[in-house]
Amino acid sequence: MLEAVVNQEIEEKGPLSQSRFMELALHHPIYGYYRSREAVGQDFTTSPEISQVFGELIGAWAIDYYEKLGQPQALSLVELGPGKGTLMADLLRTAKVCPSFSEAINIHMVEINPILQAIQQKIIPYPLTYVEKFAAIPDSSHPLIIIANEFLDVLPTNCYVRKEHILYERCIDIQNGKLGFTLIKRVENKGPDQIWEESPQTISLIKGICSQLLKQGGIFLCIDYGYEQGNGESLQALFNKEPSHPLSNVGKSDLTCHVNFGRIKEIALLHGLGVVGPLSQGKFLKNMGLDIRIGMLKNKNPLKSVSLEKGATRLSHPLHMGNLFKVMAIFSPSSLIPIGFEE
Ligand code: SAH
Numbered sequence: 001m002l003e004a005v006v007n008q009e010i011e012e013k014g015p016l017s018q019s020r021f022m023e024l025a026l027h028h029p030i031y032g033y034y035r036s037r038e039a040v041g042q043d044f045t046t047s048p049e050i051s052q053v054f055g056e057l058i059g060a061w062a063i064d065y066y067e068k069l070g071q072p073q074a075l076s077l078v079e080l081g082p083g084k085g086t087l088m089a090d091l092l093r094t095a096k097v098c099p100s101f102s103e104a105i106n107i108h109m110v111e112i113n114p115i116l117q118a119i120q121q122k123i124i125p126y127p128l129t130y131v132e133k134f135a136a137i138p139d140s141s142h143p144l145i146i147i148a149n150e151f152l153d154v155l156p157t158n159c160y161v162r163k164e165h166i167l168y169e170r171c172i173d174i175q176n177g178k179l180g181f182t183l184i185k186r187v188e189n190k191g192p193d194q195i196w197e198e199s200p201q202t203i204s205l206i207k208g209i210c211s212q213l214l215k216q217g218g219i220f221l222c223i224d225y226g227y228e229q230g231n232g233e234s235l236q237a238l239f240n241k242e243p244s245h246p247l248s249n250v251g252k253s254d255l256t257c258h259v260n261f262g263r264i265k266e267i268a269l270l271h272g273l274g275v276v277g278p279l280s281q282g283k284f285l286k287n288m289g290l291d292i293r294i295g296m297l298k299n300k301n302p303l304k305s306v307s308l309e310k311g312a313t314r315l316s317h318p319l320h321m322g323n324l325f326k327v328m329a330i331f332s333p334s335s336l337i338p339i340g341f342e343e
Contacts, residue, residue: 002031002251007174015171015182018235019156019200021247022255026154027112031251034113034154040083043238043254046150047223047281047321048087051311053297055090057288058221061340062091062145063098065219068336074142076216077105080134081151085120091147092126108137135208144218146209152264153224157199157257159233165190170233172247179247196231197257206264210271210330219331219338225324226259228278234258261328274334276341282322285315287340 006024010016016024026033033039040046047054066075079088088107095101108129111117117130131137134146159170167189173182209220237246239253246255261278268275277284294312298305316322329338 002028003179005031006172006179006250010172010174015173015184017158018170018172019158021172022156022235022257025250025255026156028251033251033254036115036251037113038084038115038119039113039254040116043240045241046083047315047325048090048149049084050314051308052086052090053290053293053308053312054285054315055087056094056293057285057290058087058147059091059094061221061288061338062147063095063101064339065145065336066098066101066104068338069143069217071100071104072143073104074106074140075101075104076108076137076140076142076144076218078108078110078134078137078144078146080110080146080148081154082109082111082120083116083150085116085123087147087149088120089123092124106142110134110137134205134212137212139212140216142216144212144216144220146218146220148221149223151224152199152202152205152222152259153226153256154254155199155201155205155257157197157202157235159195159197159235162189162191162194164193179250181247194231195233197233197260199257199260202259203263203267206267207271210268210273213273213330213332214271217332219329219336221327221329221338222259222264223281223284223325223327224259226261226278226326228262228265228326259326261326264328264330268330272332272334274331274337275328276331276338277328278326279328279341279343280318280323281325281327282316282318283343284327284340287342290316 041049082088107126110131112132161168161183167186168183169186171182171184172179234257235246237244237253237255239249244253265275290312294308297308314320
């Protein structure tokens with residue numbers, strides 16, 4: 001279905017930029033992967049689905065920040081791409097230790113997926129307001145706590161190649177009746193031979209978040225796989241938990257690119273915001289008390305000791321998600337430094 005839409009657009013307009021291809025494959029209003037599939041737990045598994053401790057520690061982190069903000073009477077708690085709602089449900093259960101937090105929050109879910117929206121509403125026992133874009137959340141004077149786990153990696157990303165002082169864009173075309181990559185010559189461009197990515201949607205989202213944080217105060221916690229410095233291309237596809245070719249199974253596989261944390265940091269600093277991280281997920285979770293919390297749960301449920309340990313290892317060990325995933329926070333005022341980022 002979606003392949004026909006992609007083919008038609010190429011026939012009408014010529015080769016597609018990688019970001020346009022990703023936009024159609026992931027976000028096409030009817031056939032896009034994130035409009036039509038449960039995705040989370042099917043083609044890939046995320047940290048909140050691996051262990052309840054992930055969302056619980058983020059809950060403790062959010063309460064700490066709420067206290068740093070001076071326990072405001074109203075607070076907008078925003079999650080970008082909440083998946084099955086597990087992180088939010090675990091966070092809110094933990095937050096019960098602080099009744100004033102639970103009373104202060106208005107929860108905004110940024111989610112385009114109707115199947116996931118239904119799952120979220122079932123497991124989260126709080127009123128939820130839905131928007132499709134962060135920019136659609138109404139302005140208010142309340143501080144923000146914004147959380148995004150594995151969200152930025154699904155935003156459409158372009159890929160460029162500079163070879164012998166010529167800039168090419170990697171595009172998607174039809175070759176021998178099938179979708180294929182092609183390099184389209186753009187302009188002369190001085191510099192070393194290099195391949196790199198740029199995500200216009202990520203940049204505009206981060207700029208929007210920065211200006212809201214400046215206006216309303218608060219923090220954005222972002223967890224994803226990515227890099228702070230470096231080049232290369234990172235488009236990858238997962239289909240039934242197995243890597244697949246990004247141009248096959250269009251609309252049926254998850255497509256992601258690594259997040260450029262260096263670029264996000266640069267934008268936040270230009271806005272005069274505070275920045276901490278990117279720090280490895282393993283270190284952040286340990287700083288937040290991963291081992292202590294696992295110990296408590298093991299004492300309560302000795303029969304679950306092995307699976308609790310396994311989950312903690314998957315989330316924090318450098319050979320699993322511990323190093324690949326990074327945690328970063330941007331915040332205003334820049335003097336209110338969040339916990340968890342001690343090196
Ligand atoms: N944070 C969740 C899910 C990550 S998968 C977890 O950790 O389990 C990506 C999530 O972002 C899904 O909920 C998906 O439906 C949502 N999503 C993808 N593209 C989106 C977009 N353009 N706008 C809003 N939500 C989007």
